[in-house]
Every structure is written in structure tokens, then in C-alpha cells.
Amino acid sequence: MDRKDRQIIRALQRNGRMTNQDLAESVNLSPSPCLRRLRNLEASGAIRGFTVDADPVAYGLPITAFVQVRLERHNEETVRQFEQRVTCLDEVQECHMLTGGTDYLLRVVVAGLDAYEDFIRNRIHPIGGIGSIDTSFVYGTVKKTGVYPMIG
Amino acid sequence: MDRKDRQIIRALQRNGRMTNQDLAESVNLSPSPCLRRLRNLEASGAIRGFTVDADPVAYGLPITAFVQVRLERHNEETVRQFEQRVTCLDEVQECHMLTGGTDYLLRVVVAGLDAYEDFIRNRIHPIGGIGSIDTSFVYGTVKKTGVYPMIG
DNA sequence: ACCTTTTTGGCATAATATGCCGAAATCCTA
DNA sequence: TAGGATTTCGGCATATTATGCCAAAAAGGT
The missing domain is CATH 1.10.10.10 (Winged helix-like DNA-binding domain superfamily/Winged helix DNA-binding domain)
Incomplete structure (x- = not known):
């Protein structure tokens, strides 16, 4: 490189x-x-793949949410179960492990607020072992780039 | 569509x-x-553009952080100044406006912890009007996809 | 300075994109 | 449901692009 x-x-x-x-x-x-x-x-592997940046609203997904998740316990089984189940959810575009107060940060796209309620109730909560969920909806994007800063 | x-x-x-x-x-x-x-x-505009998904570690940016920012005041001048300055920062890959406790969520990539300190001290704080900054570092990514869920 | 290794540039061939045409399918109205 | 208008489709000829190979240049080590 x-x-x-x-x-x-x-x-x-x-x-x-x-x-x-x-x-x-x-x-x-x-x-x-x-x-x-x-x-x-x-x-x-330095290049993982190529993607298209599509407007989620035009596609039919007007709601984007960042969801902070904390687990009840941090034993291996709870963690493994959560990560395995979350990976399978199509609405979850990203799931990161974070330092600080929350365990996971998810970016979720859905077709509407009712679809979001359905997502939380019928997709996330049934996973089990979840301590708390804190949702923030995106109501505007100031900047979005995929270009890394210059180095050297 | x-x-x-x-x-x-x-x-x-x-x-x-x-x-x-x-x-x-x-x-x-x-x-x-x-x-x-x-x-x-x-x-x-349904397709905004095409990008490559590159491994930030291989590129030379091993640190990814999510930064929650609250402004001191929400008058037009403070908001405009913050958004205009943040847009120019190459380390900031995304900046969203959020509902809930924090005003903005930033995704930031840097070459190391010292570079992060430099970013906060010499790029973010000088903007002025910032009430609080809460940083969470990414120490693992469970899922990252650019594929939207199927609709219809 | 010499030799080895790596990277580069050019060329021929194969694969792909582009623009235009008539044909098929869809949609609207009576 | 029949007719006509509009939209979308498929095929073809041409222009552009990707791929693989070979010799030449550059870089690195002794």
C-alpha cells in the first residue's frame, strides 16, 4: 500500500x-x-468491494435510525446470539461494537414509523438478553462521503 | 421506481x-x-454515485469513532457555522442531524489516537458554539452492508 | 557498479458499452 | 373490451474498454 x-x-x-x-x-x-x-x-482485501450509493427515500425507505443497544449480560451466549441474529436482519445496514455506555450501534432503514415499531417489537426484542434500546432518527444529513482523507 | x-x-x-x-x-x-x-x-438522483468499499485499516486509518455533538445554542448562526465547517473536514465521513439528546452524530476516521486528539482540539473545538462532545470508538464491526431490504 | 527483483508500458485480442431502430407490451379512454 | 397512444423492450452495428503477454525500464540489495 x-x-x-x-x-x-x-x-x-x-x-x-x-x-x-x-x-x-x-x-x-x-x-x-x-x-x-x-x-x-x-x-x-484492501478493496472489499464496489457499491452504489442509492437514495433510500427514492428507493422507498424514508426512515433511517441509529439504534444504541445495551445487553443485559455479557456472557458469550448472549453476545453470540445477538450478533448472529442481528446479522440476518435486512433492515440493519451496520452494526458496530462501541466503547462507552452502549454495547452496539446499529444503523437501520425502514419504510415508515410503523415498520420501525414492527422492527423493534418483532425483530429485535425477540432476540432476548437486551437491556436497553435508545433510538435516534435521522432528520437530515449534513455530510456523507466515502472518500478517505489524504495520507502521505 | x-x-x-x-x-x-x-x-x-x-x-x-x-x-x-x-x-x-x-x-x-x-x-x-x-x-x-x-x-x-x-x-x-435515485442513484447518487458509485463508490469502493476500502478497508480503512489497510489504507492507514485504524481508528473509527462515532462522535455525538451538542451545540450550546441553536440560533441560525451557530448551526450554520458548525455545519459549514464540519463539511470541510476530511476526517468526517458522515454527519447526521438526530432526534433525541444529541444534535449531530459524526463518523470520523483517523490514523491513531493522537490524530484523534488533534482532530478534536484543533478542528472541532475551534469551530465554537459546541456544548458537549461524546466520543465512542469502534472496536469491532458485526455487520456492514450497503444492500437495502427487499420491498414489494 | 552489477545483478536480481519488481514494476511499468505497449500491443493484439476479447469483452463490453452505446445509440438507433422496429417490435412488443402496457396504459388510458370510450 | 376494443382501439389507439405511450412506454418499454430486444437486437444490431459501432465505438470504447478490459485483459493477458512480452520486452524494457526502474528499484533494491550486495
Whole structure:
């Protein structure tokens, strides 16, 4: 992972579907070595994959919520059960383990407030072992970028 | 935005760089109308862009933090100033406005704990008008997907 | 300075995207 | 439900792009 690899990543974070020729030009390489670097970044896991940034409202998911979850107990079985079940829920876009007061932070997308109530009651609570849930709804996004800061 | 458009979005969320021919096959269309739908989704804003999912650790950003920010006052000038300044900070990958106890939730990536301290002291605090900052570091990610749940 | 290893650039071929056309399907109205 | 208008589709020709291979240049070590 040298300076050129980071340039390639940043260029693709700005436009993940740009052609290899444009990518090569933007990092001052000819197409051949540029494509080889890209494939190496994929093979090494530095590039996990490519995605599309779709407007959730246009898609039909107008509600985004951040959900802070605390477990009742932290024995292995409770933790394992929670993580395994949460991974299977399509509404959960992310689930992170956090330092501080809460154990997990989830980002959840749903079609409406009624769908959110259904999600909490019939998807989350049945998992069991949950101590507390604290929901914050997103009512505006000031910034959203996938471009990492420059290094070196 | 019909069923096929949502299929296209979900397919591209799984692999944003798949060829139009593979995409067409996965949604049971021939390449021509599939590409036309894709271009329409881009033009309408339903598709905002394409990105690469890069491993921040491999890139050189091992620390990810969620930062909850409350402002001292909520007059227009304080809010405008905060949002304008935060948008310019490369370490800030996301900034959302939230219901509940905190005004803003930021996702921040940095090269280390010292870089985080520098970020808070020399980038965030100088903005002014900030009431409180509550940082939670990510020490594990249970799930991270860009694929929306199926609708219809 | 020499040799080894790695990375690069160019080229030929295969795969893909793009734009345009007529045909099929869908939708609206009577 | 029949008719006509509108939308969406599939196929084809052309232009653009990706891929794999080889020799040359650059980088690194002794």
C-alpha cells in the first residue's frame, strides 16, 4: 500500500465505476499497471468491494435510525446470539461494537414509523438478553462521503 | 421506481462494478433497457454515485469513532457555522442531524489516537458554539452492508 | 557498479458499452 | 373490451474498454 494505491482508492471512492483508463490517467499510470494494482488491492482485501450509493427515500425507505443497544449480560451466549441474529436482519445496514455506555450501534432503514415499531417489537426484542434500546432518527444529513482523507 | 429498478439497485449494491450484461441477466432484461434504466436512475438522483468499499485499516486509518455533538445554542448562526465547517473536514465521513439528546452524530476516521486528539482540539473545538462532545470508538464491526431490504 | 527483483508500458485480442431502430407490451379512454 | 397512444423492450452495428503477454525500464540489495 503505497502512495499510488491510496490515490487509486481515493479516485474510486469518488467514482467507483470510472473506467480503468480514466483511473490510470488520474493517478499518472498507463492502464496496464493501474489495472494490476486494482486487482492486487482486491485480492489483498484492501478493496472489499464496489457499491452504489442509492437514495433510500427514492428507493422507498424514508426512515433511517441509529439504534444504541445495551445487553443485559455479557456472557458469550448472549453476545453470540445477538450478533448472529442481528446479522440476518435486512433492515440493519451496520452494526458496530462501541466503547462507552452502549454495547452496539446499529444503523437501520425502514419504510415508515410503523415498520420501525414492527422492527423493534418483532425483530429485535425477540432476540432476548437486551437491556436497553435508545433510538435516534435521522432528520437530515449534513455530510456523507466515502472518500478517505489524504495520507502521505 | 418499480420492482425492476429496485432489483437493479440491489444488484449494484452487492457489486457496483458488475458489467451491464451481468446486471441485465440478474434482473431478467436484455442489456439495452437495463442500461437505460441505470442511466435514468442516475439522472433522477435515485442513484447518487458509485463508490469502493476500502478497508480503512489497510489504507492507514485504524481508528473509527462515532462522535455525538451538542451545540450550546441553536440560533441560525451557530448551526450554520458548525455545519459549514464540519463539511470541510476530511476526517468526517458522515454527519447526521438526530432526534433525541444529541444534535449531530459524526463518523470520523483517523490514523491513531493522537490524530484523534488533534482532530478534536484543533478542528472541532475551534469551530465554537459546541456544548458537549461524546466520543465512542469502534472496536469491532458485526455487520456492514450497503444492500437495502427487499420491498414489494 | 552489477545483478536480481519488481514494476511499468505497449500491443493484439476479447469483452463490453452505446445509440438507433422496429417490435412488443402496457396504459388510458370510450 | 376494443382501439389507439405511450412506454418499454430486444437486437444490431459501432465505438470504447478490459485483459493477458512480452520486452524494457526502474528499484533494491550486495
